[in-house]
Amino acid sequence: MGPGKIARKFARDLREVPHAELYAVASRNYGRAEAFGKEYNATKAFGSYEALAGDSDVDAVYIATPHALHKEYSLLCLSRGKAVLCEKPLAMDTTQVKEMTAASKAHHVLLMEAMWTAFLPHFQAAMQKVKAGVLGEIISIEADFGFRSPYNPTARLFNKQLGGGSLLDIGIYPLFLSLSILGRPVDMEARATFFENGADSSCHITLLYNNGAKARLFSTLLKETPTVAVIRGSEGTMKIHPRFHESSSFTIEKEGKTKQFNFTSRGEGFVHEIVHFCNLLREGGTESPVMTFDTSLQLTGLLDEVREKIGLHYE
Ligand SMILES: NC(=O)c1ccc[n+]([C@@H]2O[C@H](COP(=O)([O-])OP(=O)(O)OC[C@H]3O[C@@H](n4cnc5c(N)ncnc54)[C@H](OP(=O)(O)O)[C@@H]3O)[C@@H](O)[C@H]2O)c1
Missing domain, CATH: 3.30.360.10 (Dihydrodipicolinate Reductase; domain 2)
Structure with missing residues (x-):
């Protein structure tokens, strides 16, 4: 979801991960999803994120939208039973991160922040x-x-x-x-x-x-x-x-x-986090032992504190 700049790198590296396949791409615009899908050999393209989340053949979703939309789309996917690998920062603040980790726990579905550095x-x-x-x-x-x-x-x-x-x-x-x-x-x-x-x-x-x-x-x-x-x-x-x-x-x-x-490092560096995520998914894991919920929470907590100090407020 979110076929922009980082999604391209991710799609290239996904090709190097055994047993992983770019099955579907979703954009707000069907043409963009289709073009991206063609370039990276996806089977399906969707003109809405909701449609991708509803596809029964999707096992996991990589969310590469702007930060402010990470929570909304993660919750959408988790509620449909799709594992989520969501770009950094996991969300806009700790309140949102807590909502997301609670949803992962409630639905017993894997959620991980794509902090690729942790896996390099x-x-x-x-x-x-x-x-x-x-x-x-x-x-x-x-x-x-x-x-x-x-x-x-x-x-x-x-x-x-x-x-x-x-x-x-x-x-x-x-x-x-x-x-x-x-x-x-x-x-x-x-x-x-x-x-x-x-x-x-x-x-x-x-x-x-x-x-x-x-x-x-x-x-x-x-x-x-x-x-x-x-x-x-x-x-x-x-x-x-x-x-x-x-x-x-x-x-x-x-x-x-x-x-x-x-x-x-393998590929452009994203292979490592993808392999880790896929292994977890296959084992039925719901939380990474490397990029744990607590790590994401603490990291977001630091961002929140810095924002408070510098007076940076988002609506
Ligand atoms: N791990 C890394 O090294 C790394 C590097 C860069 C970025 N990131 C993270 O990845 C995320 C995306 O970054 P990016 O540089 O790939 O951004 P980008 O090139 O702007 O792509 C974001 C995509 O999100 C979709 N989108 C959905 N709703 C949107 C909205 N309201 N406004 C704008 N775009 C919207 C757009 O696709 P459609 O309009 O086609 O749906 C767009 O292509 C960010 O959270 C960033 O922190 C990570």
């Missing part, structure tokens, strides 16, 4: 090293994500009615990294700049932790930034190379030596 080999290896104490006690994290996109208030990236702005779109990645390493902060500071329609153009966040650790995070739609993550510990420093959320390498600097670790 470099990220899993980096988290293993951090958790194993290779860097010692974590002292600080610095991570940025920025690119320049010309302001267009009607485009998804900027449109406030669709959840536009840097924080929800890309600021979520540095927050996900910090959450994965240090968990929930005890306090935070945040400031932002805004486009004229009120969507945030950049966002600076500092997360503060009990042990004195700090995470300094930044997202922006105004300029290219290195999109690097640096994790400093008492015993060593890890640098996840650009772009850190989809990287193929990181280095660890320790005791005066630097060692590089290299990784290969």
Whole structure:
């Protein structure tokens, strides 16, 4: 559902997943669904999302609509017994996420946030090293994500009615990294700049932790930034190379030596999350042990807190 930019990458990677098939595509417009379906070899095309949700041969739905519509379409699919892999952010706020996870539980149907980074080999290896104490006690994290996109208030990236702005779109990645390493902060500071329609153009966040650790995070739609993550510990420093959320390498600097670790991801990187999701579906799972409901809830909770601090409100 939502045959836009990311759905194209997803459809390409789906071809590399054994036993998975792009069976149907749904758009608000039949012609767009048909064209997408032809390009990626789908059996069926639908001119409405409701029609796809009602097709008895659909096992699972990938939701790639703008953020503001994630909840509505996830609930639609879950209520029809379709497993849901929904793009990040899972929803606009924690109230919505709770509604979605409750629906998954009530219908006993799989729901997962498509936070693809969590499944990428470099990220899993980096988290293993951090958790194993290779860097010692974590002292600080610095991570940025920025690119320049010309302001267009009607485009998804900027449109406030669709959840536009840097924080929800890309600021979520540095927050996900910090959450994965240090968990929930005890306090935070945040400031932002805004486009004229009120969507945030950049966002600076500092997360503060009990042990004195700090995470300094930044997202922006105004300029290219290195999109690097640096994790400093008492015993060593890890640098996840650009772009850190989809990287193929990181280095660890320790005791005066630097060692590089290299990784290969499958396809354009989405294969990993799709394989995980398909395995869960086949096993009858309703919640991912990797991208858990609690993780999605905590991640959305952080987004909510930052929004409160910077005064970013969506209707
Ligand atoms: N995991 C990743 O790396 C990644 C990367 C980019 C984006 N994303 C996420 O994926 C989602 C979609 O992003 P995208 O860049 O693919 O967006 P996009 O290119 O604008 O595509 C979104 C699609 O949603 C459909 N849609 C349904 N209702 C809509 C509405 N009211 N207004 C506009 N479009 C509507 C549109 O298809 P029809 O009009 O044909 O129905 C459109 O093609 C976002 O939540 C984003 O955070 C994830």
